[in-house]
Amino acid sequence: MSIFTFWKTILKSLISKPATLMYPFIPRKFYPNTRGSIKNKIEACIYCGLCQRKCPTTAIVVSKPDKKWQIDIMRCVTCNACVDVCPTKCLSMENQYSTPVAKE
Amino acid sequence: MSNRTVVPFGPQHPVLPEPIHLDLVLEDELVVEAIPSIGFIHRGLEKLVEKKDFIEFVYVAERICGICSFIHGQTYCQGIEELMKIQVPDRALFLRTIWGEMSRIHSHTLWLGLMADAFGFESLFMHSWRIRERLLDIIEETTGGRVIFGSCKIGGVRRDINSEVLQRIQGELNQMEKEMKEIANVFIKDKSVKNRLVGIGVLSRSEALMLGAVGPMLRASGVSQDMRKLGYAAYKNVEFEPITSEDGDSYARCVVRIKEVFQSFDIIRQCIQKIPAGPVDIKVTGNPSGEFFSRTEQPRGEVVYYLKANGTKNLERMRVRTPTFSNIPSIVKVIPGSQLADIPVLLLTIDPCISCTER
Numbered sequence: 268m269s270i271f272t273f274w275k276t277i278l279k280s281l282i283s284k285p286a287t288l289m290y291p292f293i294p295r296k297f298y299p300n301t302r303g304s305i306k307n308k309i310e311a312c313i314y315c316g317l318c319q320r321k322c323p324t325t326a327i328v329v330s331k332p333d334k335k336w337q338i339d340i341m342r343c344v345t346c347n348a349c350v351d352v353c354p355t356k357c358l359s360m361e362n363q364y365s366t367p368v369a370k371e
Numbered sequence: 372m373s374n375r376t377v378v379p380f381g382p383q384h385p386v387l388p389e390p391i392h393l394d395l396v397l398e399d400e401l402v403v404e405a406i407p408s409i410g411f412i413h414r415g416l417e418k419l420v421e422k423k424d425f426i427e428f429v430y431v432a433e434r435i436c437g438i439c440s441f442i443h444g445q446t447y448c449q450g451i452e453e454l455m456k457i458q459v460p461d462r463a464l465f466l467r468t469i470w471g472e473m474s475r476i477h478s479h480t481l482w483l484g485l486m487a488d489a490f491g492f493e494s495l496f497m498h499s500w501r502i503r504e505r506l507l508d509i510i511e512e513t514t515g516g517r518v519i520f521g522s523c524k525i526g527g528v529r530r531d532i533n534s535e536v537l538q539r540i541q542g543e544l545n546q547m548e549k550e551m552k553e554i555a556n557v558f559i560k561d562k563s564v565k566n567r568l569v570g571i572g573v574l575s576r577s578e579a580l581m582l583g584a585v586g587p588m589l590r591a592s593g594v595s596q597d598m599r600k601l602g603y604a605a606y607k608n609v610e611f612e613p614i615t616s617e618d619g620d621s622y623a624r625c626v627v628r629i630k631e632v633f634q635s636f637d638i639i640r641q642c643i644q645k646i647p648a649g650p651v652d653i654k655v656t657g658n659p660s661g662e663f664f665s666r667t668e669q670p671r672g673e674v675v676y677y678l679k680a681n682g683t684k685n686l687e688r689m690r691v692r693t694p695t696f697s698n699i700p701s702i703v704k705v706i707p708g709s710q711l712a713d714i715p716v717l718l719l720t721i722d723p724c725i726s727c728t729e730r
């Protein structure tokens with residue numbers, strides 16, 4: 268049993284930079300793989316509806332006749348399933364999280 | 372006999388990350404009985420198998436628990452793969468092992484932090500989580516998510532890690548291991564930590580076996596049982612021995628978890644050395660049928676998935692038995708006889724994860 272086992276860590280913390288970021292002045296860096304939010308390049312979309320069928324949270328609604336593609340980002344859990352199946356690769360996963368909103 | 376008082380503990384309590392309620396019957400400061408009640412956070416995830424097909428359900432399984440997320444997904448996938456007789460490529464098995472062990476380190480360092488917080492050692496708490504943060508970054512870089520990895524799927528894994536990245540990760544993990552040693556030294560040797568943990572909540576070997584304790588709780592009572600020894604995923608290819616301790620008290624559980632962190636570093640190292648080249652997934656066709664019990668070792672102990680399929684897209688029944696559920700009888704058994712002030716620490720030593728207990 269000993270005391271003062273923490274002194275080494277304390278000394279190190281005193282002389283090193285803080286481990287935390289001064290957010291929001293220093294923004295956090297994201298990785299290319301980070302699953303942040305879904306983006307659709309709508310010009311390339313053929314409204315096939317595959318993404319709607321594969322989405323586990325039914326966040327996407329596609330309507331072929333009136334050429335509509337809608338996503339409810341509050342339901343989306345960024346699982347990447349829709350991006351994997353999209354035949355034209357118009358869907359992509361951005362590595363930035365969607366920006367906060369005040370209203371749904 | 373002195374007067375008895377009942378003190379309600381939880382469902383909202385500073386040490387509890389999740390809601391569980393205990394009625395503590397006290398005689399002065401001594402707890403003589405603990406009556407648990409659960410059911411505050413039931414979400415009906417098991418019932419969802421009827422709505423989601425068996426491939427989509429991986430996403431649900433991963434969300435049963437935030438901390439053991441990956442291993443939940445893995446256990447589910449292994450069960451389905453067994454039912455469908457799918458031979459998963461070796462590289463995928465190694466990647467699953469690497470991610471599984473990363474989540475073990477991240478869970479144990481989270482627990483160490485919470486523990487330090489519970490016994491009032493704030494700076495130790497911060498330093499445990501500082502180390503964990505680096506690991507979360509590695510996880511985010513390789514899988515895309517920080518806690519919900521989303522990288523396991525039926526038939527393999529969804530992403531590969533190339534060998535350069537693996538080598539770099541190895542370097543970072545070595546550095547983390549060094550920092551972890553400093554912190555571990557405090558947990559193992561410091562007088563103030565020992566004062567709070569040694570001799571608190573002793574669970575004997577026979578009690579642990581009788582009450583069906585699992586994971587570090589069981590191993591701290593001297594039973595060498597670890598589901599990883601079943602040899603699923605790549606565990607058959609790596610060398611390790613279950614870590615045990617004889618004392619069965621809170622300190623023993625803490626030491627077992629600390630040693631497991633280092634063991635996980637070692638398993639990842641072995642995996643990175645031995646990982647074969649090749650594909651990381653195979654195509655899955657058809658529907659599962661039959662019954663299977665899938666068992667794996669989570670950071671908190673053994674998890675069992677019961678899967679019953681009938682040849683359609685949706686499973687007929689799915690049932691999860693999570694480690695915290697198995698450990699609740701043991702904790703209720705060891706609480707009587709402790710001081711009221713020790714209850715928060717004692718309750719934390721089972722590493723309670725109530726969300727997955729109630730699903």
Ligand code: SF4
Pocket residue numbers: 307311312313314315316317318319329336352353354355356357358
């Ligand atoms: S899968 Fe792709 S192409 Fe098809 S509807 Fe969805 S976004 Fe459009």
Ligand code: SF4
Pocket residue numbers: 305321322323324325326327338342343344345346347348349350
């Ligand atoms: S990322 Fe997943 S949850 Fe979000 S829209 Fe795509 S399939 Fe649905």
